[in-house]
Amino acid sequence: MGSPSVSDFVADVRAFLAEALTPDLRAAGRATVGVHSDIGACRKWHARLAAHGWIAPAWPKAFGGTGWTARQRFLFDRECADNDAPILFAGGLRSLGPLLIAIGTEAQKRRYLPAILSGADLWCQGFSETGAGSDLAALSMSAVRDGDCYRINGRKLWTTGAQYANRMFALVRTRRSEKLFRGITFLLVDMQAPGLTVAPIRSIDGERDFNEVVFDDVRVPVENRVGGEDEGWEAAKLLMRFARSNNTTSAHLRRALRRAREAAPAFGASFAEIETALVAYEALELALLSANRLDGRDETASSMLKTLATELNQRITERGLDAAGAAGLTAKRYFATRAASIYSGTSEIHRNLIARHLLA
Numbered sequence: 001m002g003s004p005s006v007s008d009f010v011a012d013v014r015a016f017l018a019e020a021l022t023p024d025l026r027a028a029g030r031a032t033v034g035v036h037s038d039i040g041a042c043r044k045w046h047a048r049l050a051a052h053g054w055i056a057p058a059w060p061k062a063f064g065g066t067g068w069t070a071r072q073r074f075l076f077d078r079e080c081a082d083n084d085a086p087i088l089f090a091g092g093l094r095s096l097g098p099l100l101i102a103i104g105t106e107a108q109k110r111r112y113l114p115a116i117l118s119g120a121d122l123w124c125q126g127f128s129e130t131g132a133g134s135d136l137a138a139l140s141m142s143a144v145r146d147g148d149c150y151r152i153n154g155r156k157l158w159t160t161g162a163q164y165a166n167r168m169f170a171l172v173r174t175r176r177s178e179k180l181f182r183g184i185t186f187l188l189v190d191m192q193a194p195g196l197t198v199a200p201i202r203s204i205d206g207e208r209d210f211n212e213v214v215f216d217d218v219r220v221p222v223e224n225r226v227g228g229e230d231e232g233w234e235a236a237k238l239l240m241r242f243a244r245s246n247n248t249t250s251a252h253l254r255r256a257l258r259r260a261r262e263a264a265p266a267f268g269a270s271f272a273e274i275e276t277a278l279v280a281y282e283a284l285e286l287a288l289l290s291a292n293r294l295d296g297r298d299e300t301a302s303s304m305l306k307t308l309a310t311e312l313n314q315r316i317t318e319r320g321l322d323a324a325g326a327a328g329l330t331a332k333r334y335f336a337t338r339a340a341s342i343y344s345g346t347s348e349i350h351r352n353l354i355a356r357h358l359l360a
Contacts (some may be wrong), residue, residue, distance in 0.1 A: 017083045020048045029084035033332045034209045037086035039164050045086040046119040064117045070289035081251035092116035092123040095243045126156040126170030134346040137180035143172035152218045162198045162211035175230050186232035188224040244302040245294035248309035250282040260320030263330045267323035300357040303350035310340040
C-alpha cells in the first residue's frame with residue numbers, strides 16, 4: 001500500500017490536531033514569545049505527539065521517526081503552526097537526537113534516544129561562555145580526565161532552558177592548542193550532578209529563558225563523550241547544521257506573521273511585501289527538504305535558511321511593532337527576535353560560510 005495522497009494526509013493531520021489540541025494548548029501556542037512555549041504546555045503536547053507516534057518526523061523510522069516524506073513533514077509543521085500548537089522545548093529532538101543517530105555509540109543511542117522521544121529527558125545546550133559566543137572555538141571551560149570520568153570546572157552562559165532541562169550537551173576544553181577548535185570535547189551532562197548550579201538571567205523582553213550554569217568539579221563519565229577526545233568541534237558543527245536547518249522554519253514564520261496581523265488588523269495591506277517573501281522562503285525550504293540538503297551534511301543550505309529566516313522573522317516583528325505599537329506581546333516578540341541574528345551562529349558567520357562555498 002502506497003503513501004496517502006496529500007489531501008488525505010492533511011485531513012488526517014487536521015483530524016488529530018482538532019482532537020489533541022485542547023483550548024489550553026492552543027492558548028499556550030498563541031502566547032509564545034521565545035523559542036518555546038510554556039514548559040507545562042510543551043510537556044503535555046510532547047506526550048500527545050509521542051503517544052501518536054508523531055513526535056520526531058525528521059528522524060529515521062528505525063529510530064522512532066514517522067517515515068514521512070519531506071513534503072509531509074513540511075505540511076505537518078505548517079498545520080501545527082496554523083492551529084497554534086505549542087512550540088516544543090526540543091533541543092533533544094531537533095539537535096542531539098539526530099547527532100546521536102549519526103555518530104553516537106550504540107549504547108548512547110539505546111540510553112538516550114527513547115528518553116528524548118518520550119519526553120523523559122529534556123536537553124539544553126551548553127556552548128556559549130563569557131568569552132566564547134559567536135567565537136565559540138575560544139571556549140575555556142575545562143574538563144580534565146580522571147580515570148573513567150572527566151572533572152569539569154567553569155561556566156556556561158546564555159543557556160536556554162537550563163532551568164527546565166535534566167540533561168545538557170556541552171563543549172569543554174580538554175587540551176590547549178594554538179588552533180582553538182582543537183582540544184574541544186563534546187560531553188553529555190546530567191544536570192543533577194553534584195557541583196552543577198543554574199542561575200537565571202532576565203533578558204530585554206522581561207523573560208527568563210536564559211541562564212548561567214556553573215560547574216564546580218562536576219564529574220562526567222567518559223562513556224558520555226560523543227566522538228573522540230579533543231575532537232568535539234566536528235560533532236558540534238554537525239549538530240549545529242541540524243539545529244540551523246530547523247530552528248526557524250517557514251511554519252514558525254507563518255505563525256509570527258499571523259500574530260503580527262492580528263495585533264494590527266487595520267494595517268493588513270502593509271504586510272503584503274513580507275507575505276511575498278515568506279512564500280518564496282517556503283518554496284526554498286521545501287525544495288531543500290526534498291533534495292535532502294537539510295540532513296546535516298550541507299552546511300551552505302542550513303546557513304542560507306537560518307540567515308534568511310532570521311532576517312524575515314525580524315522584519316515581521318518590526319512591522320508588527322510599527323503597526324501595533326510597543327505594547328504587550330507585540331513588543332516582547334520584537335525584542336525576542338533581536339537575538340536570532342546571534343544564536344546558532346551570527347548572521348556574519350553564516351554569510352562567510354555561504355561566500356566560501358560560492359567562491360570555492
